[in-house]
Amino acid sequence: MQAIVCEQPGVLVSKEQEKPEIKEGYAQIRIKRIGICGTDLHAFEGTQPYFSYPRILGHELSGELVETGGATGFENGEAVTFIPYFNCGFCIACRSGKPNCCTQINVCGVHVDGGMTEYLNVPAYTLVHGDGLTYDELALVEPLAIGAHSIRRANVKPGEFVLVIGAGPIGLGIMEFARIAGAQVIAMDINAQRLDFCEKRLKIQHTINPAMGDVIEALKNITNSDFPTVVIDATGNQQAINNGFEYIAHGGRYVLVGLQKGLLSISHPEFHKREATLMSSRNATRVDFEHVINSIKKGWIDPGNYITHRVQFDDVTAEFASWLDPATGVIKAIIEC
Numbered sequence: 269m270q271a272i273v274c275e276q277p278g279v280l281v282s283k284e285q286e287k288p289e290i291k292e293g294y295a296q297i298r299i300k301r302i303g304i305c306g307t308d309l310h311a312f313e314g315t316q317p318y319f320s321y322p323r324i325l326g327h328e329l330s331g332e333l334v335e336t337g338g339a340t341g342f343e344n345g346e347a348v349t350f351i352p353y354f355n356c357g358f359c360i361a362c363r364s365g366k367p368n369c370c371t372q373i374n375v376c377g378v379h380v381d382g383g384m385t386e387y388l389n390v391p392a393y394t395l396v397h398g399d400g401l402t403y404d405e406l407a408l409v410e411p412l413a414i415g416a417h418s419i420r421r422a423n424v425k426p427g428e429f430v431l432v433i434g435a436g437p438i439g440l441g442i443m444e445f446a447r448i449a450g451a452q453v454i455a456m457d458i459n460a461q462r463l464d465f466c467e468k469r470l471k472i473q474h475t476i477n478p479a480m481g482d483v484i485e486a487l488k489n490i491t492n493s494d495f496p497t498v499v500i501d502a503t504g505n506q507q508a509i510n511n512g513f514e515y516i517a518h519g520g521r522y523v524l525v526g527l528q529k530g531l532l533s534i535s536h537p538e539f540h541k542r543e544a545t546l547m548s549s550r551n552a553t554r555v556d557f558e559h560v561i562n563s564i565k566k567g568w569i570d571p572g573n574y575i576t577h578r579v580q581f582d583d584v585t586a587e588f589a590s591w592l593d594p595a596t597g598v599i600k601a602i603i604e605c
């Protein structure tokens with residue numbers, strides 16, 4: 269079978285590999301769709317902090333189950349996705365019901381080989397039923413679950429103003445789940461094209477472009493001078509993250525979904541006077557995956573909004589580098605197998 273391997277930054281090749289053997293405790297999936305994520309692009313660029321090479325990329329996956337691996341309630345032939353964060357089951361995080369931040373976590377396509385291949389073995393406990401969703405929809409469940417998890421972390425309540433900074437695929441998912449939670453969503457980005465997408469496709473009422481004017485004034489106008497009670501970063505940009513502390517309402521919370529390599533810089537008096545809460549949000553859990561699937565089934569989210577590019581498996585190595593260029597208007601590229 270063929271697999272797409274990132275051999276070193278900038279080098280992506282298609283290689284012949286052995287089909288994986290059936291292994292106890294592992295399910296085998298015949299991959300049908302692979303979503304391309306910032307993580308894959310950063311691995312290719314060489315800017316992903318947790319990466320080692322060579323690596324088969326891909327963690328936003330759907331496919332046909334060809335071996336259940338003993339997973340109860342699953343049948344060969346059914347459409348599935350899976351939770352691509354493999355956890356140890358024993359550490360403090362796993363024991364606390366937080367496998368998404370397991371101390372020994374192995375993220376598929378990051379720490380271990382991923383799904384840009386024909387057949388993939390995954391721990392049987394990670395399988396998620398397709399529940400009538402299409403392969404396209406199922407490949408979008410994981411990136412949307414990142415957003416669902418952050419909204420659950422923030423415990424967003426109806427009517428709250430939620431400011432989401434960064435309108436990339438991750439930020440857009442956060443906005444969708446904030447809306448589903450009943451929040452009044454404010455989208456912020458320096459990319460006018462992406463803000464336009466928020467307004468036109470996601471029907472978001474309030475958008476702010478920091479490059480076009482004073483953010484504090486804009487937030488005051490929108491929130492009647494209260495400021496957003498929830499601020500969520502989905503930029504991964506150090507400056508944007510540091511600025512975000514200034515936008516939190518008194519008593520509010522700040523959730524970091526985006527990730528950067530440096531230090532956070534906070535004015536302690538500013539943070540203190542707000543009695544603000546700072547939290548990170550990492551990956552997602554089964555509850556979030558199920559919330560995403562339910563939201564798609566109910567029609568609350570249209571995953572079709574996100575798929576801007578589609579390629580066949582054999583064309584990936586030629587096309588991949590082009591998805592690094594925001595000018596292509598890419599939100600989600602999907603590989604069909």
Ligand SMILES: NC(=O)c1ccc[n+]([C@@H]2O[C@H](COP(=O)([O-])OP(=O)(O)OC[C@H]3O[C@@H](n4cnc5c(N)ncnc54)[C@H](O)[C@@H]3O)[C@@H](O)[C@H]2O)c1
Pocket residue numbers: 305306307414433434435436437438439456457458459462478502503504505507508524525526527528549550551552
């Ligand atoms: N928490 C998790 O488990 C998890 C999972 C996946 C990705 N991430 C992280 O989420 C972040 C976003 O991922 P993505 O794929 O959507 O990235 P992306 O690069 O596609 O989107 C980021 C957006 O932020 C905008 N932006 C950059 N600087 C800005 C600034 N100063 N002010 C306002 N907007 C700004 C960009 O224009 C872009 O639209 C990344 O840091 C990524 O590492 C976290």
Ligand SMILES: [Zn+2]
Pocket residue numbers: 305306307327328411
């Ligand atoms: Zn991803």
Ligand SMILES: [Zn+2]
Pocket residue numbers: 355356357358359360361362363367370371372373
């Ligand atoms: Zn663990």
